[in-house]
Amino acid sequence: MADQRKKLATNVVGDFFVDSTCINCDTCRQLAPATFREMGEYSAVYRQPETEPELQDSWRALIACPVGSIGTVKKDKTSLQEAMASFPLHLEAGVYYNGFNSEKSFGANSYIICHQEGNWLIDSPRYVSHLVEAFERMGGIRYIFLSHEDDVADAARYARHFKATRIIHEEDAEAMPESEWLVRGNEPVVATPQVQFIPVPGHTAGSLALLYDQRFLFSGDHLWWDRDEHGLDVPSVLVWNEEQLRNSTTRLLDYSFAWVLPGHGERIHLSPARMKEEMQQLLRRRFKVNQQSVL
Ligand code: SF4
Numbered sequence: 355m356a357d358q359r360k361k362l363a364t365n366v367v368g369d370f371f372v373d374s375t376c377i378n379c380d381t382c383r384q385l386a387p388a389t390f391r392e393m394g395e396y397s398a399v400y401r402q403p404e405t406e407p408e409l410q411d412s413w414r415a416l417i418a419c420p421v422g423s424i425g426t427v428k429k430d431k432t433s434l435q436e437a438m439a440s441f442p443l444h445l446e447a448g449v450y451y452n453g454f455n456s457e458k459s460f461g462a463n464s465y466i467i468c469h470q471e472g473n474w475l476i477d478s479p480r481y482v483s484h485l486v487e488a489f490e491r492m493g494g495i496r497y498i499f500l501s502h503e504d505d506v507a508d509a510a511r512y513a514r515h516f517k518a519t520r521i522i523h524e525e526d527a528e529a530m531p532e533s534e535w536l537v538r539g540n541e542p543v544v545a546t547p548q549v550q551f552i553p554v555p556g557h558t559a560g561s562l563a564l565l566y567d568q569r570f571l572f573s574g575d576h577l578w579w580d581r582d583e584h585g586l587d588v589p590s591v592l593v594w595n596e597e598q599l600r601n602s603t604t605r606l607l608d609y610s611f612a613w614v615l616p617g618h619g620e621r622i623h624l625s626p627a628r629m630k631e632e633m634q635q636l637l638r639r640r641f642k643v644n645q646q647s648v649l
Contacts, residue, residue, distance in 0.1 A: 356425025364393040368402035369426045370412050376423040379461025384620050385418055386411035387581070397423075413437035418453040420461040420480070438484055442466055442492075446613070446623070449570055452479040456507035462575075462617035464507070467566055471546065472496025475518065476564060476572045477617055481508035486515060497521060499551075501574025502561040503529035505617045521545075523553065526560030537562060552609070556599025557589045563606070569626075571611040576602060578619025586614065586622070586636040600641045607633055 360373035370389060372382075374396070382390040382397050389412045391400040403412040414437045416424040442450035448468035455461040456479055466489065467474040475498045479485055489495055495516040498509050503526035510530065513520050520533040527536055537543055537560075543551040552563045554576040564572040571577070576599075580587035588603055610626045624632065637643040 355422055358425065358427065361425075362393075362396055362398050364396070364398035366399055366402060368399065369428055370399045370402060370416075371425055371427070372396060372398050373423050373425065375421050377421055377457070377461065379420060379455070380618065381418050381420065381455050381461045381463070382415035382424060383581075384463075386415040390415060409433065410437060410440070414440060414443070414453065417441065418455050420455045420457040441485070442488055445615075445621075447567070447569075449566070449613075449615070451615075451621070452485060454479040454482050454485055456480045458507040459505040459617070462505040462507070463615070463621070464505075464617075465572060465615055466492065466495070467570075468492050469548070474499055474549070474564075474566075475509075475512060476615070477501055477505040477574070478507035478509040478512060481511040486512075489516065494518075497535075499562070499564050499572070500526075500530055500533070501563070501572065501576075501617055502526050502558045504558070505574065506530050521551070521562075523560030523562050525555070526558055552605065554602035554605070556593060556595060556602045558594050559598075561602070565609055565611060568610050570613045570615060571606070571609070573614050573616045575617045577606070577614055578616035579614060579622035581620055585639070586632045587619070588636070588640060590640075600637075600643075603633070603637060603641065604643070607637075 356373045361371045365371040376396040388408045389403050390397045403409045413433050441453035450466050452464045464477040464479040473495050475495045495518040498518045498520045500506050500522040506529045521535040522530050522533045524536045524538050540553045548567050550565045554561045554563045557575045561576050612626050613623050615621045
């Protein structure tokens with residue numbers, strides 16, 4: 355629970371506030387950009403929510419915050435419960451964002467795909483009874499896809515509870531050595547007619563993306579939308595191998611997708627044609643790849 359005594363001076367006066375336990379993970383800024391902004395080494399409330407959608411977003415940020423750094427002066431149990439009930443948050447088709455980001459993965463986002471042949475958990479949220487019960491109502495979890503070693507969080511507990519198959523690349527398998535399915539090498543794997551694993555080494559040696567239905571790219575920490583650049587971006591720090599990072603990014607030009615759903619950073623939904631253009635721009639901007647090679 356956030357502590358008013360630790361309230362940051364950078365918050366504007368009003369009901370919502372951030373305290374000094376903030377780890378600056380960006381989750382609140384993704385969920386409620388009209389309320390939260392980075393100020394120095396922390397997030398803070400730069401504008402109190404006014405409209406109903408802004409209030410809902412801010413309550414969701416409070417719940418998703420991995421370290422409980424967001425608080426309200428007034429207690430509003432109804433709004434809190436409504437925000438909690440909205441997780442997993444529906445995005446499109448059978449795809450949801452789970453909320454309840456975990457400190458163990460530095461606040462990485464996780465997702466669930468609901469599918470008639472078994473649901474897929476993509477990286478792991480905090481293990482909380484609200485999500486366990488929600489996943490049970492959705493039909494359980496058959497697979498847990500781990501994009502890379504940093505974002506496993508509570509995957510072992512979810513796997514135990516749902517008897518799910520954990521999937522990780524062998525190069526990152528130290529983070530979850532008891533995983534039931536190790537992806538080996540650098541070739542894409544067609545797991546089901548709608549699910550493909552795409553090795554994207556660069557940030558880590560075993561980074562993987564998952565492409566669902568040729569529409570949703572779950573990109574781990576390989577690729578995200580940068581709100582300041584107004585474009586796609588890849589890591590510039592914490593890079594295991596820069597050349598592999600470039601090759602992995604180039605490889606994604608071979609695929610069509612409309613959503614990028616990252617662990618860290620903003621998710622983005624564009625038309626597939628616009629997404630392709632954004633990928634080409636990223637390659638030119640970040641890796642100085644020439645025009646011809648990205649067409
Ligand atoms: S979600 Fe919480 S920890 Fe993350 S930046 Fe916001 S206040 Fe800080």
